[in-house]
Amino acid sequence: MSDPDRPEASELDENREGQEGPQLRLEAATRRFGALVAVRDLNLTLRPGRLHALIGENGAGKSTALKLLAGHLEPSEGRVLVDDELLSPATPQEAMGRSIGMVHQHFMLVDAFTAVENLVLGSEPTAAFGRLDLEAAAERAHRIGRQARLDLDLQRITEQLSVGERQRLEILRVLYRGARAILLDEPTAVLSPVEVDELYRTLRRLASQGATIAVVTHRLDEVVRFCDDVTVMRRGEQVLSEALATPTSRTKEPAENGAQLTARLTRAIMGGEPPPEAEPPDLASNADIVLQLDDLQVVRANGSMALDGLSLTVAAGEVVGVAGVEGNGQRELARALAGLEPLVGGSIRLSGDLLHHAVGPDGGRRTGDRSASVRQSRARGLVVVHEDRHRDELLLGASVADNLVLGDLGAGAEAEAVTSRFARFDVHPPDTGRNASELSGGNQQKVVMARAIDRDISALVLAQPTRGVDVGAARVIHHAIAEVAAQGAAVLLVSADLAELRSLSHRIVVIRRGTIAAELPTTASDEAIGRAMLGMEAA
Numbered sequence: 379m380s381d382p383d384r385p386e387a388s389e390l391d392e393n394r395e396g397q398e399g400p401q402l403r404l405e406a407a408t409r410r411f412g413a414l415v416a417v418r419d420l421n422l423t424l425r426p427g428r429l430h431a432l433i434g435e436n437g438a439g440k441s442t443a444l445k446l447l448a449g450h451l452e453p454s455e456g457r458v459l460v461d462d463e464l465l466s467p468a469t470p471q472e473a474m475g476r477s478i479g480m481v482h483q484h485f486m487l488v489d490a491f492t493a494v495e496n497l498v499l500g501s502e503p504t505a506a507f508g509r510l511d512l513e514a515a516a517e518r519a520h521r522i523g524r525q526a527r528l529d530l531d532l533q534r535i536t537e538q539l540s541v542g543e544r545q546r547l548e549i550l551r552v553l554y555r556g557a558r559a560i561l562l563d564e565p566t567a568v569l570s571p572v573e574v575d576e577l578y579r580t581l582r583r584l585a586s587q588g589a590t591i592a593v594v595t596h597r598l599d600e601v602v603r604f605c606d607d608v609t610v611m612r613r614g615e616q617v618l619s620e621a622l623a624t625p626t627s628r629t630k631e632p633a634e635n636g637a638q639l640t641a642r643l644t645r646a647i648m649g650g651e652p653p654p655e656a657e658p659p660d661l662a663s664n665a666d667i668v669l670q671l672d673d674l675q676v677v678r679a680n681g682s683m684a685l686d687g688l689s690l691t692v693a694a695g696e697v698v699g700v701a702g703v704e705g706n707g708q709r710e711l712a713r714a715l716a717g718l719e720p721l722v723g724g725s726i727r728l729s730g731d732l733l734h735h736a737v738g739p740d741g742g743r744r745t746g747d748r749s750a751s752v753r754q755s756r757a758r759g760l761v762v763v764h765e766d767r768h769r770d771e772l773l774l775g776a777s778v779a780d781n782l783v784l785g786d787l788g789a790g791a792e793a794e795a796v797t798s799r800f801a802r803f804d805v806h807p808p809d810t811g812r813n814a815s816e817l818s819g820g821n822q823q824k825v826v827m828a829r830a831i832d833r834d835i836s837a838l839v840l841a842q843p844t845r846g847v848d849v850g851a852a853r854v855i856h857h858a859i860a861e862v863a864a865q866g867a868a869v870l871l872v873s874a875d876l877a878e879l880r881s882l883s884h885r886i887v888v889i890r891r892g893t894i895a896a897e898l899p900t901t902a903s904d905e906a907i908g909r910a911m912l913g914m915e916a917a
């Protein structure tokens with residue numbers, strides 16, 4: 379029963395909507411983790427009505443800076459000020475009470491709950507009643523969502539939401555709790571180009587309604603196209619902070635155009651010139667087919683078709699890029715290749731030999747079959763890097779050293795493997811004894827990649843290999859992928875980053891509704907690829 383003397387959750391924050399957001403300030407803030415200084419003497423001001431981009435290399439301290447502002451971490455020295463008043467105590471509750479909300483780098487949603495349940499989860503006033511008034515919550519969320527034009531079906535089970543929808547749910551969750559300062563940590567890393575545009579439209583709308591917005595991103599085109607202010611961090615310190623020309627004027631002929639701004643920001647991020655971008659190796663015209671996918675069919679838990687007659691071949695030394703709106707079968711394709719997802723139809727061949735095939739409508743769901751098929755993929759040199767590194771790739775509670783040789787244990791020479799893998803990708807901080815959970819997101823991805831490609835590979839399947847990785851490290855990974863192809867492996871590269879697909883692939887295929895819907899040359903424009911992804915006729 380609800381307590382009549384306590385305000386309903388919905389009333390608590392009601393009056394904040396449309397209110398001007400707070401000005402947030404880090405004043406000479408330093409944050410240490412033991413001997414490591416994650417953020418050093420940082421001054422940063424976020425203003426209401428503005429979209430502020432926070433950029434910098436992996437491990438530069440971006441997430442830490444946002445966490446300081448959101449009360450998730452306490453500064454070791456210096457102060458966090460909200461409208462010139464000290465954030466004290468420095469806790470998420472206090473920050474939320476001052477209308478500051480954070481959307482984390484990795485989603486914090488419970489899959490088995492509905493969207494609306496996730497929304498109210500941990501929302502203190504509601505929980506205090508011991509009963510969740512989901513109907514009222516849904517109604518209020520719906521209204522807030524409409525105002526911010528965040529389109530979402532709140533009754534759906536979270537597991538079935540697309541990544542873009544999860545992202546909207548996370549934003550709705552902080553708005554629901556009355557946030558007027560919204561700090562987003564790499565919100566676009568998981569989004570397709572169309573969703574990125576949508577997200578920034580939402581953020582712009584919120585900013586024009588007075589909200590204070592900060593976005594961490596590795597994609598500089600977003601800074602150029604959408605943001606008002608930019609701060610560049612390097613090794614915990616600020617190296618540049620400035621207001622940008624208004625986004626619209628940048629598309630005309632301003633003093634500095636988008637390309638020049640991007641180049642200048644890249645230099646600030648890296649402290650110098652970036653290494654050159656990798657190119658796909660020359661492809662022999664008579665190269666043998668290595669990976670052959672015939673009429674693949676995979677069914678989702680809800681009975682819908684995740685892969686629906688997908689056929690594709692990749693030759694030795696060839697890099698085939700796979701573009702598509704998230705949720706069109708990319709994840710299941712990678713999982714099927716790894717032997718994790720049973721086929722209900724079709725077959726996967728490696729250099730002509732049958733690797734996986736359908737075993738009847740239900741047979742493949744038995745777990746015994748699955749672990750055998752996973753082992754088989756690996757034994758044949760088919761290496762898959764999954765997109766969800768926390769779920770499918772890393773043991774966050776184990777050391778970086780253990781993670782670097784995960785799956786290779788017993789193979790001998792682990793120590794040397796750790797050292798060479800670690801060095802090749804310049805994992806930071808340079809300490810293999812640390813827990814994987816203590817690494818920044820991009821450095822976690824470097825660990826995943828370092829382990830994956832240091833072996834005999836006949837076919838390499840990569841899902842979002844540089845998601846969350848900084849410009850410099852992304853190029854290191856690109857060179858490594860090109861090298862694997864040059865040694866004769868077939869490479870299937872699934873990525874939401876069209877620039878990445880274009881620069882590394884020999885050709886681009888578009889996956890849509892579980893099948894290959896189009897094939898395009900790498901010279902195709904973003905727009906042409908985007909239209910194919912959405913199933914629109916070519917212009």
Ligand SMILES: Nc1ncnc2c1ncn2[C@@H]1O[C@H](COP(=O)(O)OP(=O)(O)OP(=O)(O)O)[C@@H](O)[C@H]1O
Pocket residue numbers: 411414415416434435436437438439440441442443483806807815816817818819820821846848
């Ligand atoms: N809980 C923690 N314990 C120990 N070290 C940490 C912890 N959190 C962050 N660090 C370290 O602090 C530094 C800054 O990390 P942070 O996550 O802020 O980087 P980032 O700029 O967000 O990087 P990325 O782009 O990879 O997400 C890194 O060296 C990281 O390893």
Ligand SMILES: [Mg+2]
Pocket residue numbers: 440441442483563818819820
């Ligand atoms: Mg981060």
